[in-house]
Amino acid sequence: xxxxxxxxxxxxxxxxxxxxxxxxxxxxxxxxxxxxxxxxxxxxxxxxxxxxxxxxxxxxxxxxxxxxxxxxxxxxxxxxxxxxxxxxxxxxxxxxxxxxxxxxxxxxxxxxxxxxxxxxxxxxxxxxxxxxxxxxxxxxxxxxxxxxxxxxxxxxxxxxxxxxxxxxxxxxxxxxxxxxxxxxxxxxxxxxxxxxxxxxxxxxxxxxxxxxxxxxxxxxxxxxxxxxxxxxxxxxxxxxxxxxxxxxxxxxxxxxxxxxxxxxxxxxxxxxxxxxxxxxxxxxxxxxxxxxxxxxxxxxxxxxxxxxxxxxxxxxxxxxx
Amino acid sequence: xxxxxxxxxxxxxxxxxxxxxxxxxxxxxxxxxxxxxxxxxxxxxxxxxxxxxxxxxxxxxxxxxxxxxxxxxxxxxxxxxxxxxxxxxxxxxxxxxxxxxxxxxxxxxxxxxxxxxxxxxxxxxxxxxxxxxxxxxxxxxxxxxxxxxxxxxxxxxxxxxxxxxxxxxxxxxxxxxxxxxxxxxxxxxxxxxxxxxxxxxxxxxxxxxxxxxxxxxxxxxxxxxxxxxxxxxxxxxxxxxxxxxxxxxxxxxxxxxxxxxxxxxxxxxxxxxxxxxxxxxxxxxxxxxxxx
Numbered sequence: 001x002x003x004x005x006x007x008x009x010x011x012x013x014x015x016x017x018x019x020x021x022x023x024x025x026x027x028x029x030x031x032x033x034x035x036x037x038x039x040x041x042x043x044x045x046x047x048x049x050x051x052x053x054x055x056x057x058x059x060x061x062x063x064x065x066x067x068x069x070x071x072x073x074x075x076x077x078x079x080x081x082x083x084x085x086x087x088x089x090x091x092x093x094x095x096x097x098x099x100x101x102x103x104x105x106x107x108x109x110x111x112x113x114x115x116x117x118x119x120x121x122x123x124x125x126x127x128x129x130x131x132x133x134x135x136x137x138x139x140x141x142x143x144x145x146x147x148x149x150x151x152x153x154x155x156x157x158x159x160x161x162x163x164x165x166x167x168x169x170x171x172x173x174x175x176x177x178x179x180x181x182x183x184x185x186x187x188x189x190x191x192x193x194x195x196x197x198x199x200x201x202x203x204x205x206x207x208x209x210x211x212x213x214x215x216x217x218x219x220x221x222x223x224x225x226x227x228x229x230x231x232x233x234x235x236x237x238x239x240x241x242x243x244x245x246x247x248x249x250x251x252x253x254x255x256x257x258x259x260x261x262x263x264x265x266x267x268x269x270x271x272x273x274x275x276x277x278x279x280x281x282x283x284x285x286x287x288x289x290x291x292x293x294x295x296x297x298x299x300x301x302x303x304x305x306x307x308x309x310x311x312x313x314x315x316x317x318x319x320x321x
Numbered sequence: 322x323x324x325x326x327x328x329x330x331x332x333x334x335x336x337x338x339x340x341x342x343x344x345x346x347x348x349x350x351x352x353x354x355x356x357x358x359x360x361x362x363x364x365x366x367x368x369x370x371x372x373x374x375x376x377x378x379x380x381x382x383x384x385x386x387x388x389x390x391x392x393x394x395x396x397x398x399x400x401x402x403x404x405x406x407x408x409x410x411x412x413x414x415x416x417x418x419x420x421x422x423x424x425x426x427x428x429x430x431x432x433x434x435x436x437x438x439x440x441x442x443x444x445x446x447x448x449x450x451x452x453x454x455x456x457x458x459x460x461x462x463x464x465x466x467x468x469x470x471x472x473x474x475x476x477x478x479x480x481x482x483x484x485x486x487x488x489x490x491x492x493x494x495x496x497x498x499x500x501x502x503x504x505x506x507x508x509x510x511x512x513x514x515x516x517x518x519x520x521x522x523x524x525x526x527x528x529x530x531x532x533x534x535x536x537x538x539x540x541x542x543x544x545x546x547x548x549x550x551x552x553x554x555x556x557x558x559x560x561x562x563x564x565x566x567x568x569x570x571x572x573x574x575x576x577x578x579x580x581x582x583x584x585x586x587x588x589x590x591x592x593x594x595x596x597x598x599x600x601x602x603x604x605x606x607x608x609x610x611x612x613x
Contacts, residue, residue, distance in 0.1 A: 061413070108598050115356055119552055120597055122545075123590030130587035232545075236420050243417040275428035282421030283403050290407050290414030 018157050025153055037265045039221055042156035043214050044257040046163045048241040049250055050210035053167050055239070056248035056296075057176070058203040059183030061118040063235050064105065065211050067125030070230035072098040072212025073219040074132060077144040080220065082137070087150045091216050098212025099205050101128070106204040110197060122232055132227035143226035144219070151221040159217060163210050168250055170206065179203050183248075244285050246292030251299040256292070323455040328578035329571055334462040336570020337469040338531060341524040342547035343554070343562035344476060345517030351493040351557030352513045353408060358419040359399055360521055361544015362426035365537060367392040367522025368529040369430065375445045384445075385468070385526050389519040396518025397511050405507070423544075431537040439535045446530065465527045472523055473563060479516065480559065489513055493557060542586065549593045555606025564604060568592075 021038060024030040030038070047065060054062045076094035079085045109120040133141045170176045178199045181189040190196050219225045237260070245256025263281065267274040285292075342364055349357045367388045374384030403422045407415040449460045480486040488509045491499040500506050528543060529535045550569045554561025569589055576588045596603065 055413070109594065112597055112601055115350075115354075115556075116552065116597055116601060118356070119548060120594050123549070123593050126545075126590050127587045130584060134583050240417060240420070243413060247411075247413055272432055275424055276432055279421045279423075279425035279428060283418050283425065286414045286418035286421060287403065287406050290410040 014161065018154075021157075022153055034265075037261060038153070039151065039156050039217075040265075041258055041261045042160045043217050043221075044238070044241060044261050045160050045254050046210055046214040046217070047238045048245065048253040048257040049163055049167055050207040050214070051238050052242045052245075052248065052250065052253045053170070053203055053210075054207040055242060056246075056253075057167075057171055057183065058179040058200060059186075060110065060200055060204065061114055062121040062204065062207070063118045063232065063239070064121030064125040065207075065238050066230040066232060066234035067105075067121075067128040068098045068101055068208040068211035069215035069218065069234070070125075070128050070132060070225075070227065071101045071208075072215030073225050073230070074138050074144065074215075075212070076216030077147045077219045077225060078138060080150075081144055081147045087148070087220060090220070091213060094216035095209040095212045098215065099209035101212075102205040102208025103201065106201045106208075110200045110204060122235070125230070125232055125235060129227045129230055132230075141227065143224065143229075145224050147219050147223045147225070149220060149223045151217050156217060159213060163213070164250065164254070166206070166210070170203075171250070175199065175202060240282055243292055244282075246294035246296060248296035249292070249294045249298055251297075252292055252294035255294060259293075324578070325575075327456050328574045330456055330458065330462070331578070332571030332574030333567060334465045334570075335531065335574060336550075336567035337466055338524050338528050338566075339543065339547050339550045339570050340563045340566025341469050341472065341520050341527070342543060343550040343566045344473065344559055345520045345524075346548050347551040347554070347556055347559060347562040348489070348493075348513050348517045350551065352489060352496075352510055353404065355404065355408065355412065355415050355419065356548060357517075358416070358544070359403075359422040359426055360517070361540030361542075361547065362423050362430075363392050363396055363399070363518045363540070364521040364525035364528070364544065365535075365540035366395060366426060366430065367518075367525030368535045368539065369434065369525075370522065371526035371529065372439060372441060372535055375441050381445055381464070385523060388522040388526055392522030392525075393515045393519040396514040396521075399518075400511060400514040423540075427537050427540070434537065436537060440533050441530055441535075461530060465531060468523060468527060472520060473559075476516065476520065476559065485509070485512055546589050549589050552603055553593060553596055555603030558603070558605045558607075561603055561605035 021030070025035060047069065051062070051065050054060050072094035075097035076090035079090040079093050080087055105121065105124045109117055109124070112120055132138055132143075138144060171180070178189065178194045179202075181192065181194055182196045182199060186196050241256035241260045242253055243256070244260060245254070246252030264274070264278060267277055270277075342360065346357065346360050349355070349360065370391045371384045371388040374387050375381075379387070399422055403418045404415055407418050446461065446464065451458045451460075480489060488499070488504045489512065491502065491504055492506050492509045496506055499509075524543075524547075525540070528539070546569060547566065550565035551562045552565070553569060554563065554565030569592070572588060572592060573585050576582070577585050581588070600606075
């Protein structure tokens with residue numbers, strides 16, 4: 001039986017994190033450079049966690065995440081910029097649009113397996129990009145400019161907590177367990193009466209909607225979005241966060257998103273070698289720690305106790321889960 | 322009608338380059354079940370090695386051979402460093418490693434040679450055009466087609482007429498069984514990377530001449546498209562990769578020629594998704610039954 005962290009403890013921790021950053025931002029202790037990176041970390045956590053829901057929890061292999069993010073970003077941008085409607089509506093519409101895109105792509109392509117699905121979803125992402133470039137209503141290749149900059153720390157924080165809670169509760173629900181079952185063995189899951197297409201599409205749609213949320217936040221922070229930003233390299237970046245953190249581990253996605261964003265922020269100072277080092281780190285992490293930093297584990301009471309045990313020199317509890 | 326034929330012919334030479342990259346992709350995928358994202362970048366390295374050769378005054382064929390040999394060893398090295406340890410552990414980790422290797426090659430090359438676009442020196446090929454029944458054919462097209470045909474025939478010979486080829490087919494059919502029969506699986510995989518990367522290098526030189534532009538990121542799009550071509554034709558099948566490459570090249574030329582050049586890159590993916598929906602194993606792929 002997995003023991004979760006006490007809810008009070010989690011709430012206090014979250015509130016403390018929120019307050020520290022909020023105070024840091026309003027007192028000017030955190031420079032605007034790091035402020036951008038903190039927001040970016042938040043957006044990346046949402047992206048990594050939602051991709052992990054599709055790739056790690058359900059065991060499908062999607063490479064279309066940048067596409068869903070683009071759908072959300074442009075739908076949200078149209079709502080606030082072109083139509084002048086409130087930001088909250090932009091979030092709702094952005095998520096719905098991305099979910100719809102997820103449904104449209106998911107229904108036919110989720111019959112494919114493994115690498116075929118990967119390449120089909122990657123194709124979808126590229127199609128979205130090219131189509132956006134050719135629609136004048138969303139600015140063509142130049143994209144949308146002058147989107148209202150309404151995103152601040154509380155909005156990012158609430159979105160991240162919402163995402164993590166949603167995915168965590170999904171995993172713990174019977175739907176989530178069905179997804180885990182079909183990851184482990186889809187034939188066996190089907191024989192147990194699980195409608196595998198239904199659950200694959202469900203996880204896919206939720207993941208897409210959350211990517212759309214990240215897109216809306218991204219658009220309303222940077223105020224300029226161009227279709228060419230949402231190319232497959234962005235998907236690769238998200239995939240790397242998921243892989244470095246640990247496929248199938250929600251805590252891992254958070255750790256991965258934080259690590260990769262901070263690493264690339266530090267590497268900004270050596271622009272010409274930045275990508276070389278980034279790539280070398282990527283290869284090294286895949287070769288020496290293929291299961292990711294956290295494997296498929298979550299940070300729970302038992303795991304903390306085990307780590308505590310290791311520190312104290314004793315064995316700790318036998319199993320993390 | 323002439324316009325159509327002209328576009329089809331242009332597509333044929335572009336498609337034969339795609340085919341050359343796709344063949345390498347399909348061989349590597351068939352044997353290690355891994356999308357080798359670095360394949361397109363091996364192609365890019367090949368183009369640069371060939372460029373260096375031609376700048377030093379070598380002709381077309383010596384440069385091509387040098388590029389092929391250099392990239393063949395690069396391919397083996399990539400497999401050794403980035404894939405060998407990861408492959409048996411996790412396919413997704415291997416894929417991450419492949420993505421990392423792709424970025425590494427691109428940006429290391431950019432660090433050393435700069436991001437600017439280069440072209441082959443003019444002496445390598447003096448352009449001539451022939452008019453054949455209204456279709457304009459350049460000697461560039463003929464060179465591309467000729468090189469592709471020669472290389473593919475040679476490849477077919479290796480795969481179906483030599484012991485090494487037999488071992489490659491065996492490993493790709495069932496790696497474990499092949500090992501039990503005394504085939505050195507790791508060596509066979511290295512040889513596959515050797516051959517596949519050599520073909521990619523040749524494609525790199527050809528595509529550099531075809532578009533008359535070489536830059537460190539040139540491998541990205543053709544690499545992706547070649548993978549599409551490989552999936553289109555049925556991954557793991559060499560004739561399928563050829564067919565997929567040529568079909569893709571022709572469709573792209575048609576779309577670009579009839580006014581849709583903005584959608585050229587999207588068309589490749591739309592075709593891919595449509596074909597996968599109707600025939601998930603690709604045009605010439607074998608249908609495998611899942612055993613429970």
